[in-house]
Structure formats: structure tokens, C-alpha cells
Amino acid sequence: MSNKRAIAYPPQEQYDNWQDHAENLDMSVSQFITGMVEAGRKKFDAQITPDESVSELRDQRNDLKDELARTRERVEKLESQLHAGERGSMINHIRANPGCTFAEVQQEVAEKSGERLMRYVEALSGEKIERRDGKLYPVEGGE
Structure with missing residues (x-):
């Protein structure tokens, strides 16, 4: 599978946060952004159903x-x-x-x-x- 270039222009503060998070995960910023976008696309249900009312x-x-x-x-x-x-x-x-x-x-x-x-x-x-x-x-x- 070949890689394609995707460009985003986040504010500097947001980019710095991504960069710090990526470093903590021992990933490049590109890998981090790709991973986070895919995680967001999985359409997980953020609703939590309580066990009891x-x-x-x-x-x-x-x-x-x-x-x-x-x-x-x-x-x-x-x-x-x-x-x-x-x-x-x-x-x-x-x-x-x-x-x-x-x-x-x-x-x-x-x-x-x-x-x-x-x-x-x-x-x-x-x-x-x-x-x-x-x-x-x-x-x-x-x-």
C-alpha cells in the first residue's frame, strides 16, 4: 500500500499537544495523526449505559x-x-x-x-x- 500526503493546518498549540502526545507514544506526528483519525472513524459509541438506574x-x-x-x-x-x-x-x-x-x-x-x-x-x-x-x-x- 502506497502512502499519500495529507496536509492539515492545526493551530500551533494543538500541533504542539499532538507532538507531545506522539512522543509519549513513541510515534511520529504523522503516525499519531493517522492513528487518531482512524480511531475517530471507527464510530465507537461514546454513550455509557449505566448498570443500574x-x-x-x-x-x-x-x-x-x-x-x-x-x-x-x-x-x-x-x-x-x-x-x-x-x-x-x-x-x-x-x-x-x-x-x-x-x-x-x-x-x-x-x-x-x-x-x-x-x-x-x-x-x-x-x-x-x-x-x-x-x-x-x-x-x-x-x-
């Missing part, structure tokens, strides 16, 4: 916000339960009774944990555990 994205965002709110609420509950546990009982007792002995703290924690244990047993009764003759057993199939 704006309303779908809004719905997803709202679902995630709701899930985040529920998760934060659950974390807050769990943190409260943790603080109300043995550690919380111990700290509360020491604050209420500065200078108390270890044995007094131990007694307080034992009493509070016994109360919590009873609430847990009551909550699980029938679903996960059952009482028979004053003893606790797992419910069959209550995994």
Missing part, C-alpha cells in the same frame, strides 16, 4: 442506610448488655462502695450474674431448653 441506586442506598441503622442499634444494645454484665456490676459496686473488699465485689457479681442467668434460662425455656424435675435439658431438634 438512579432509582435502583437510591433504593439500594436506602436499604443500606436502614441496615446500618439496625446494625448500630444492635451494637448499642450489645454494648449495653456487656456493660450491664459482670464487669458493669463490678464497676458499679466499687463506685457505690469505695474501699470495698475483693470478697464484697465477688459476692455482688455472683448475685447479679445469678439474676441474669435466671433471665437467660427463662428466655430460652421451651425454645432451646426445657425443665424436667428441676433440671435443665436441651429441647430435641432445638439447635
Whole structure:
């Protein structure tokens, strides 16, 4: 295939930009212009089709916000339960009774944990555990 001459008269600034770009691509200006013209002639579609519509994205965002709110609420509950546990009982007792002995703290924690244990047993009764003759057993199939 023989080469033909094509002449263009771009403004100096545009030519300088082409020349810089061509150098970066390790091409001559002629090769660069030829390549860019052919790329432009391929009639590629510059339209980008989004994967999801704006309303779908809004719905997803709202679902995630709701899930985040529920998760934060659950974390807050769990943190409260943790603080109300043995550690919380111990700290509360020491604050209420500065200078108390270890044995007094131990007694307080034992009493509070016994109360919590009873609430847990009551909550699980029938679903996960059952009482028979004053003893606790797992419910069959209550995994």
C-alpha cells in the first residue's frame, strides 16, 4: 500500500499537544495523526449505559442506610448488655462502695450474674431448653 500526503493546518498549540502526545507514544506526528483519525472513524459509541438506574441506586442506598441503622442499634444494645454484665456490676459496686473488699465485689457479681442467668434460662425455656424435675435439658431438634 502506497502512502499519500495529507496536509492539515492545526493551530500551533494543538500541533504542539499532538507532538507531545506522539512522543509519549513513541510515534511520529504523522503516525499519531493517522492513528487518531482512524480511531475517530471507527464510530465507537461514546454513550455509557449505566448498570443500574438512579432509582435502583437510591433504593439500594436506602436499604443500606436502614441496615446500618439496625446494625448500630444492635451494637448499642450489645454494648449495653456487656456493660450491664459482670464487669458493669463490678464497676458499679466499687463506685457505690469505695474501699470495698475483693470478697464484697465477688459476692455482688455472683448475685447479679445469678439474676441474669435466671433471665437467660427463662428466655430460652421451651425454645432451646426445657425443665424436667428441676433440671435443665436441651429441647430435641432445638439447635
